Amino acid sequence: MIQSFDLLTEQVQKLFPEFQSIHFFESSANAAQDGELVMLSLDGEDKLLLLSDSSLFLDAFTGDSRGNCKLCPLSHENRLALNKCLPFTVPTAVGVEGASIGLGDRLGLAGFAHLAALGDYPVKPVLAQQSIRELNFTHRHFEEVIDAAAWAVFKAGWRRGYAADGDHLKKESDIAHAVDLGISMLTLDCSDWLQTLPAKAADLDKVYEELPAAVRLRLEKEYLNDVEAAELGIRIDLPTLKRVAVIYSEAIAFAKKIYRTYLEHADRAIDFEISIDETEEVTGAAAHYFFARELRDDGVSITSMAPRFVGEFQKGIDYMGDLKVFEQDLNRHAMIAEHFGHRLSIHSGSDKFRIFPLVGRATHGKFHLKTAGTSWLEALRVIAEKNPVLFRKLYQCASSNLAEAKSYYVIQTEIDSVPLNDLLEDAQLPALLNHEAARQLLHVTYGFMWADEELKTELFATLKEFRERYDEALVEHIGRHISALLG
Incomplete structure (x- = not known):
């Protein structure tokens, strides 16, 4: 490892005299098999510095070689080389235990501070998290988002793991691309497959009857008088079954397809989050149970689910709604999530300080919270x-x-x-x-x-x-x- 940053500063000054200001981020210093790596700021711009007598090591990165040093930009290509040298800079899955927080960074500048904010709390950061909407507005590519996260992890010397979330994806082409890029989490936006409930009961009956007879027979056999649901305090009668089947069946089929096609046989663990919050329809306990059980019974493993809670989760401000009603709703969803073994996910979670203690308590610290715009603000x-x-x-x-x-x-x-x-x-x-x-x-x-x-x-x-x-x-x-x- 680097013995003296004072001596290294002198060395850099001699080799790269065109820079006036030099500052090393000592937390980033790492030894690889054939050399050393450290991040520094030169005249206010962050760079990667390599130290090695091995040309093979230095040649793995692009940059300016002088002596046994190589000064490299924080580019996508160099990030990929960094991943090979230092595996802790590669995003990994969170799993179903503990807490995680999505820390969306629209600017690509916040990752280092995001990690510092976590301190010693037992929470895993999802540093690379940007929706397609955000990427379109900021004219960024998801590769850049992962790049920024990986460089922040390196800069901070963060070795507790971080994740990369393909956030609110719904198009298969976007999902395939994100998986190829190395995401460790997929948030599947099911909103396009959630059906609007007919206003009249007769119309609901008609839509339900359009489901194949074999499907209706199976559903009624499995869910009416369902002992498993009853043990959770959930009663599913025929009208309730018709409602959840009509609203969620297409979304469930879509989730199964995505899991089978892109996740089940992936070369690495990828967290699978189901998002059914982008709708006006509040997710009742029966709906959460129905969706989760349909996936489980067909062998689809999910890590987390984001229901549409009661109240309003508007951007950039605190929760709007009755806290007692929300707590009752939250407790029901937390119980169902615990039963099926996935975590509860709260979307648009920035600045919802009124409900944060309730979330931590109800889930026993097993949750995922998404934030993004608050760091921009x-x-x-x-x-x-x-x-x-x-x-x-x-x-x-x-x-x-x-x-x-x-x-x-x-x-x-x-x-x-x-x-x-x-x-x-x-x-x-x-x-x-x-x-x-x-x-x-x-x-x-x-x-x-x-x-x-x-x-x-x-x-x-x-x-x-x-x-x-x-x-x-x-x-x-x-x-x-x-x-x-x-x-």
């Missing part, structure tokens, strides 16, 4: 503090595009409820990140800010300049999430 908080002129431009861009953004995200905010930033002094701007309407506005309009190249360039430049402040903000904010969940 903390970036905007830093920009409001450090570059108010830019923040005002971003805020104006967001306000001008709210109506269109609402076609992609379900939020309550209307433009007339959003504070006018031109009425505020610079010192008051950061407080907008504590205002519900402003948070939602900024949460859902990021894609329009990205589309303006001038705004995007200045945004990244500001965060690069004040990277330590952004890290501090993330450690504090994500740390609040973890401590509230796990105590």
Whole structure:
């Protein structure tokens, strides 16, 4: 291992005199079979430094070789080489035990601070988590998302494992691509296969009768007077069976197909999460039980399920709803998840501080929570503090595009409820990140800010300049999430 960073700094200064500022991230120092690797910042830009007398080792990476050193960009190709040298930088599955948290990073800058925020808590980070919607808005590829996560793991010297989630995927082409890229978790968005329940009972009967007779016979034989369900306090009568069969049968068939095609015989463990939360239909206990049992009885193994809970999980703000009613609903779902051996997953989990203690308690610490936009909002908080002129431009861009953004995200905010930033002094701007309407506005309009190249360039430049402040903000904010969940 590297004996002295002072001596190494002198060596780098001699070999690469074009750089004025050198800072090593000592936590990243690692010894491989034929050399050493460490991350450093040169004039504010992170690089990989290799130290070796082996040309074979150095040639595995692309970069600038001088003496026994090679300075390398944090590129996709070099990330793949890093994975081969240091297996702990490869994403792995979480499994069905313990807690995990999805830490979506739209900017690709938050991973290092996300890991710092976890501290000693027994929780596994899903660092690489971006939905197709987010990738489209940010013009990123999933390879870049995994790259950023792997480099953050290396930089932090994180050896407790991390996961990469193909988040809310529904197209087979996207699923196949994500599996090929090395995801260790697949969140299957079943929303396109969830059927709308007919308003009239007679219409429900008609739709149910359209199921093959053999299927109806099997369902009625297995679920009416179901002892297993009864032991969980769940009663499935014929009207209930018709409801869940009509709503969920196509989604169940789709989940089975995806499992058989892409996951069952994969060359590595891949967590399989079922998402049935993207709907107006609250997932009742009978529905969760029916979906889980249909999968289990056909040999489909899932790691977690995300039901649609009572209340509202809107973007960027706290839970909206009656806490007592939510706790009752949560307890039922946690009981069913425990029975079938999968974990409960909570989507749109950013900033839901009212329910976090309930989630940790009801699941006994076995849950998955997805967050994403909250880390983006903390970036905007830093920009409001450090570059108010830019923040005002971003805020104006967001306000001008709210109506269109609402076609992609379900939020309550209307433009007339959003504070006018031109009425505020610079010192008051950061407080907008504590205002519900402003948070939602900024949460859902990021894609329009990205589309303006001038705004995007200045945004990244500001965060690069004040990277330590952004890290501090993330450690504090994500740390609040973890401590509230796990105590």
